[in-house]
Amino acid sequence: MTPGRFKQLVLAAALSFALPLLVHAQETAAGPADPQPWQLNMGRGVTPTSYAAYDAHMVALWVCVIIGVLVFGAMAVAMFRFRKSKGAVPDTSLTHNAKLEAVWTAIPVLILIGLAFPSTSGLMRMYDVRESAMTVKVTGYQWMWKYEYLGEDVAFTSRLDRNDDALRQSGKVVTAADAPHYLLNVDNVLVLPVDTKVRFVLTADDVIHAWWVPALGWKQDAVPGIVNEAWAQIEKPGIYRGQCAELCGKDHGFMPIVVKAVSKAEYASWLAAEKAKRQPPAPAPTAEPAAPAEEAPAAETPAAETTAASQAAPSVTAAAQAG
Numbered sequence: 547m548t549p550g551r552f553k554q555l556v557l558a559a560a561l562s563f564a565l566p567l568l569v570h571a572q573e574t575a576a577g578p579a580d581p582q583p584w585q586l587n588m589g590r591g592v593t594p595t596s597y598a599a600y601d602a603h604m605v606a607l608w609v610c611v612i613i614g615v616l617v618f619g620a621m622a623v624a625m626f627r628f629r630k631s632k633g634a635v636p637d638t639s640l641t642h643n644a645k646l647e648a649v650w651t652a653i654p655v656l657i658l659i660g661l662a663f664p665s666t667s668g669l670m671r672m673y674d675v676r677e678s679a680m681t682v683k684v685t686g687y688q689w690m691w692k693y694e695y696l697g698e699d700v701a702f703t704s705r706l707d708r709n710d711d712a713l714r715q716s717g718k719v720v721t722a723a724d725a726p727h728y729l730l731n732v733d734n735v736l737v738l739p740v741d742t743k744v745r746f747v748l749t750a751d752d753v754i755h756a757w758w759v760p761a762l763g764w765k766q767d768a769v770p771g772i773v774n775e776a777w778a779q780i781e782k783p784g785i786y787r788g789q790c791a792e793l794c795g796k797d798h799g800f801m802p803i804v805v806k807a808v809s810k811a812e813y814a815s816w817l818a819a820e821k822a823k824r825q826p827p828a829p830a831p832t833a834e835p836a837a838p839a840e841e842a843p844a845a846e847t848p849a850a851e852t853t854a855a856s857q858a859a860p861s862v863t864a865a866a867q868a869g
Contacts, residue, residue, distance in 0.1 A: 580727075580787070589760060592782045592807070596763025598668040606661060613657075672764060675777045678745035682736070686748075686755030686768040686790070689797035693736050696747075700820045706800045707731035714800065730787045735804040739813035740783050746776045753795060759788030759805055767792060780807040 581589070590600045628634040640646055683694040690705035710731050713720050720728050738744055748757055750768040758765035766776045780786075790801035808816070 591761045591763045592780050592784070592786065593761075593763050593778045594781075595668075595672050595778065596761065598664075598671065599763050602661075602664055602668060605664070609657060609661070672777075673775065675745045675775050678743045678777055680739075680742065681745040681747060682738075684746055684748045684757050684768065686750040686752075686757070686794070688752050688795050689790075689801045691757070691801070691803065693734075695817070698817060698821070700817065700824065702734050702820075704732045704734045704736065704804070706802060707733055711800070727787060729800060730789065730802045730804070732802055732804045735785070735806045737806050737808060737813060737816050738778075738780060739810045740780050740807050742810065743777055743779045746778070748774045748776065754792050755790050755794050755801070756792035757788070757803065758791040759786050759803055761786040762788075762805070765791055780805075783807050783809060 588600065588603060589596075591597065680698075681696040683692075683696055685692040685694070687703075690703050692701065692703045694701040706729070710725055710729055713725055714729065718724075722728075725731065746757075746766070748766050748768040749772060750770045752770065754770070755768040756765055757768055762778045762780070764776055764778070766774050768774070784807055786805045786807065788803040788805075790798055790803075792798075794801070
């Protein structure tokens with residue numbers, strides 16, 4: 547092997563191990579929510595579910611890197627060290643070798659079994675919604691979401707922010723200066739407390755949607771007539787964005803999701819304010835009806851005037867007949 551070829555092999559091996567290390571380094575810089583330019587790896591997220599998914603992903607990545615280095619290293623050695631120009635003669639003793647075939651069949655099976663245990667346990671935890679502190683019902687519509695805080699009498703819809711909607715219909719080239727999170731802003735955000743296990747029940751009213759916030763570590767379909775479950779326990783306050791991940795019609799790309807994670811005290815204040823806004827207004831006080839006015843007593847006629855009038859009446863009648 548020439549010195550130049552050896553340097554190439556060393557460089558290839560170094561890059562194979564350097565890329566996963568670069569991925570680890572980028573995860574810290576990228577943060578848990580928003581993707582960054584030239585980001586190579588998935589985000590770690592902010593929930594136990596997302597941590598488990600990230601750890602499983604990194605284990606599988608390292609397994610693939612080791613397998614790749616071994617396989618491509620063996621290929622490189624075979625092609626350059628045992629090439630025909632150096633007088634190499636094919637070895638036919640390994641052709642249809644039962645022991646070798648058993649080994650290279652058993653090793654992948656053992657690797658898959660080793661990966662299956664943590665994956666299965668992680669999936670089981672993802673669907674364990676027991677001991678949830680609160681429940682949020684998510685309903686998908688074309689093209690918005692409805693959130694209901696069950697048991698709290700608080701519900702609202704969340705759709706694409708009006709400013710983003712105006713920008714997308716303006717025909718201009720939208721830049722980060724116009725809208726830093728273009729098409730990922732909503733008019734009403736979903737507010738949740740941190741360090742609280744939140745159960746989600748998801749369904750849809752018209753077609754199939756999918757509620758997906760990458761930082762939470764899961765995606766769940768919202769299907770008409772079916773109620774699916776999921777849960778999240780956000781450990782870091784912040785704003786986490788997502789969108790519908792199931793083709794649901796012409797405005798599928800304009801159905802964002804924004805989750806705002808706040809402290810428990812701030813969430814309690816927000817919930818109290820929302821309840822106050824949604825309470826019916828108190829009825830206006832009605833004026834009491836006025837008491838009826840007392841009738842004035844009729845004027846009494848003196849007895850003398852009454853007697854004189856009764857005596858004068860016959861005299862007037864007699865005079866009229868005589869005339």
